[in-house]
Amino acid sequence: MSTARSAPAVLAQLAARLTMRDRHLLRLIREQRVLTSAQIAQIAFDTDDAARKRLLALHHMGVLDRFRPNLPPGMGTAPYHYVLGPAGAAVLASEDGVDLSAYGYRRDRVLSIAYSQRLAHTVGTNGFGAELRGFARRYANAELASWWPEGRCASVWGDTVRPDAYGRWRQDEHTVDFFLEYDTGSEPLDRVVRKLDGYAALTQATQVITPVLFWVQGERREANLRRKLVQHPAHAFVPIATGNPSVLVGPVDDGPAGEKWLPSDAEGPRLRLAGLALHWPGLGPREAIAPPDAPPREDDE
Numbered sequence: 303m304s305t306a307r308s309a310p311a312v313l314a315q316l317a318a319r320l321t322m323r324d325r326h327l328l329r330l331i332r333e334q335r336v337l338t339s340a341q342i343a344q345i346a347f348d349t350d351d352a353a354r355k356r357l358l359a360l361h362h363m364g365v366l367d368r369f370r371p372n373l374p375p376g377m378g379t380a381p382y383h384y385v386l387g388p389a390g391a392a393v394l395a396s397e398d399g400v401d402l403s404a405y406g407y408r409r410d411r412v413l414s415i416a417y418s419q420r421l422a423h424t425v426g427t428n429g430f431g432a433e434l435r436g437f438a439r440r441y442a443n444a445e446l447a448s449w450w451p452e453g454r455c456a457s458v459w460g461d462t463v464r465p466d467a468y469g470r471w472r473q474d475e476h477t478v479d480f481f482l483e484y485d486t487g488s489e490p491l492d493r494v495v496r497k498l499d500g501y502a503a504l505t506q507a508t509q510v511i512t513p514v515l516f517w518v519q520g521e522r523r524e525a526n527l528r529r530k531l532v533q534h535p536a537h538a539f540v541p542i543a544t545g546n547p548s549v550l551v552g553p554v555d556d557g558p559a560g561e562k563w564l565p566s567d568a569e570g571p572r573l574r575l576a577g578l579a580l581h582w583p584g585l586g587p588r589e590a591i592a593p594p595d596a597p598p599r600e601d602d603e
Contacts, residue, residue, distance in 0.1 A: 312389045313396055316363060320393065324356075328365060328390045334428045334451045336415050338381045341429055344436030357384060365390035367409070369416045383425070385412045427452065427466045427484040430517060433557035434471060434575075444473040444559065444576075455481075462507065463500035465514075473559065473576035478513065478585070480578075485518045485527070495530045502536035511585055513541035513578060517558065521546055531566050541582045542566040543573075 323346055330345070331337050337345075343353035360366045367387040370380045386394075391407035398405075415421055431449045438444040448470040450458075455465050465481040481501065485494060494516070501514050516531070518524040524546045531542055545562035551572055552561065561572045565581050573581060 312364070312392045316365065316389060316393060319363065320365070324360060324365070325393065325397070327360075328386060328394055331366070331384055332386045332390070332394060333454065334424075334431075335412075335453075336383050336385050336421070336424060337428055337432065338383050338425060340381055341425075341432035342384060344432045345439075357382070360390075361387070364388055365393060367413060369413065371416060371421060383416070383421075385415065423466075423484065423486050423488075424452070426486060427482065430482060430484060430558055431467060431469065434469070434559055437556060437559040441473075444471075446470070447472055447477075459504060462504045463497070468512075471559070471575050473574070476576040476579040478576060478579040480575075481512055481514045483514060483516045485516055485523070487519050487523055491523075491527055491530050494527060495534050498531070498534050498536040498540060498542070501540050505540055511539070511541065513543060513582060513585065515563070516542070516544045518544055518546045521548060528564070528566060537566060541578075541585065543578060545572075 327342065327346060331342075339353060339357055340350070342357060343350050347353035347356070357366065357368075361368055361384075364387050366384050368382045368384045370382055373380050386407070388407070388409055391405060392402050395402045395405040395407070415424065418424070428451070431446065431451075434446045434449075438446050446469060448468070450468040452464070452466050455463075455468050459465070463481070466484040467482040468480070469482060470477065470479050483494070483497060498514070501512075505511055516524075516527060518527055524544050528544055531537060531544070543563045543565045545558065545564065547557070547562070549562050549572060554560075556574075559575050561574050561577075563573045563575060563578060564570060565573070565578065568581070579585065
């Protein structure tokens with residue numbers, strides 16, 4: 303099923319078995335390279351059990367591959383990590399009108415992320431987007447209108463900046479565009495702060511002011527990073543906010559959509575992600591940057 307020769311037979315078998323939601327997930331996983339079972343459940347399913355059953359079926363069809371990375375002793379078992387499978391590549395190539403042999407899919411290359419030193423960083427960044435998508439599935443007044451992963455960002459801005467993601471978030475009548483810097487704590491803070499040089503250069507070149515959000519793992523590291531960020535010259539004209547997942551304001555944890563964000567030019571209180579649009583009035587979205595890419599809402603299982 304993994305060769306170009308067998309693609310017609312694969313497509314014939316899958317034509318009646320794949321739903322709109324399945325096809326959306328295939329494209330999403332291809333673009334983001336890897337998503338965990340929990341992240342996929344957040345994005346497109348109402349329960350973890352429904353997600354588990356459908357993902358197992360998609361794996362058996364060959365449209366998705368999966369692996370479990372090893373964890374240190376005592377850390378339990380990692381969730382399944384899903385990547386695009388050979389049959390999934392055949393489906394997407396057909397949808398895009400591209401011959402499978404020219405589609406550029408190689409199973410060994412796709413699965414190589416399992417051994418990448420950046421796996422945890424990629425999964426963490428994708429998890430940020432999955433949480434926003436999950437929030438938007440629960441609330442009709444919210445939408446992750448755009449989400450560009452690292453590779454897509456690099457193809458557009460790579461000569462100047464390499465954000466971990468670009469997003470456009472809407473809630474109620476408020477919209478905020480942002481560049482995401484997902485901090486795992488592995489880099490020295492001075493190196494993290496130096497990334498502002500590129501964002502300052504991009505702002506000067508495009509005359510478009512886009513906030514830079516630093517998602518930091520831990521309150522102490524966030525506090526130390528903030529002290530360095532406010533001392534950087536770019537702080538004067540590049541909007542910056544920091545947040546960390548351990549912050550909880552109120553009885554419900556809304557993840558990165560919630561009151562997690564502290565602008566670098568304020569001492570508090572923390573703001574919702576959409577609230578940053580009010581804190582920095584006049585920062586309009588880029589109207590032509592990307593169409594909405596929300597997953598289909600359907601009950602097809």
